[in-house]
Amino acid sequence: MQKPISITAIASISPLGITLDEAWKKYQNNSHYITEKSFQNGNTLVAELSKEAKQEIEALRKSDNKYKSLDDTVLYAVYASRQATKQAKWSGADNFGINIGSSRGATSLFESYHKAFIINQRAKTLSSPTTTLGNISSWVAHDLQTQGPEISHSITCSTALHAMLNGIAWINSSMCNKFLVGGSEAPLTPFTIAQMKALKIYADYNQSYPCRALDLDKKHNTMILGEGSSMACLEEGKKQNALAFISGYGYATEILQHNISISSDAKCFQKSMKMALGKISPNEVDVIVMHAPGTIKGDLSEFKAIETVFETIPALTSNKWKLGHTFGASGMLSIELAVLMLQNQQFVGIPYLENEKTPNKIDNILVNAVGFGGNAVSILLSKN
Secondary structure, three states, X not given: OOOOEEEEEEEEEEOOEOOHHHHHHHHOOOOOOOEEEEEOOEEEEEEOOOHHHHHHHHHHHHHOHHHHHOOHHHHHHHHHHHHHHHHHOOOHHHOOEEEEEOOOOOHHHHHHHHHHHHHHOOOOOOOXXXXXXXXXXXXXXXXHOOOOOEEOOOEOEOHHHHHHHHHHHHHHOOOOOEEXXXXXXXXXXXXXXXXXXXXXXXXXXXXXXOOOOOOOOOOOOOEOEEOEEEEEEEEEOOOOOOOEEEEEEEEEEOOOOOOOOOOOOOHHHHHHHHHXXXXXXXXXXXXXXXXXXXXXXXXXXXXXXXXXXXXOOOEEEOOHHHHOEOHHHHHHHHHHHHHHHHXXXXXXXXXXXXXXXXXXXXXXXXXXXXXXXXXXXXXXXXXX
């Protein structure tokens, strides 16, 4: 770290609701927000936005004629970004930077446009501008009226934490002193669901807790897709209104033997976690919010990496059992969980795990994310 960086706001729209208070209240119970949704080949387990959240998005869509043609991925990002910047008391005149990513982007619109193309052999006029990856950050910048730098990218499931890395880099370079970072995903579409099922990692049966993230004894893959968007406001320096401070960050990419796998002991996570710790003793980390997507190999390899780096393993948790795997937005939703635990000094565990370790205090939390290609990111958050 070169400069102290504060998280002065965080906001999301997810299966947990539309406010931090609502999300925290739902983290207090042992319920999950996974339901069945009908697709072309029958019902599939998914984690959808709440009814209230969907109404908010529809109101946003109708609020501006230009927004009627936008994908949910963009509208989720606009909604969460408005809430975050309002909380941080930013205005467009601040010319803050924006880096918002997505693993899949405008999936719903793309599938719709392609279906029409197959039938008519002609592309619709807005099919290109409304499905490009840069579509998200540019529309958020338009909505918030900021003229700072805007960046979009996709690094699959670690996209949001890579956005945070970019925001940190811009602030450390003194090219910008405020950055809005996050991820947005609306992947509950027929083709996206079919792709995940083709990988044989998707939960194929319902049970009391359909996604068994961090259950290292499970015999079946249990990943379930969720949707949503989460944004954080980063500012240079230690601000009095900070929710948490970024005290370390790490990243790594490992050479893979297969398109979707990481090594059995997640060497990428070993490197990213060690880098994030820096000179801080591993014993000072109280909690790790794991990526833990609910797959057999994914959960176990990350756990083995933690065993390698930490002589005494901190308390471990994940939120995917509750709100599903939101792909490019998942890392920032994990940051949100970490910030809520730091703010409330309360550990959020996983109800189906036996003898789960709980921390005596919560001063430092490490957050992990990794995407296809072994692109790992670890962010260390601190209370002070």
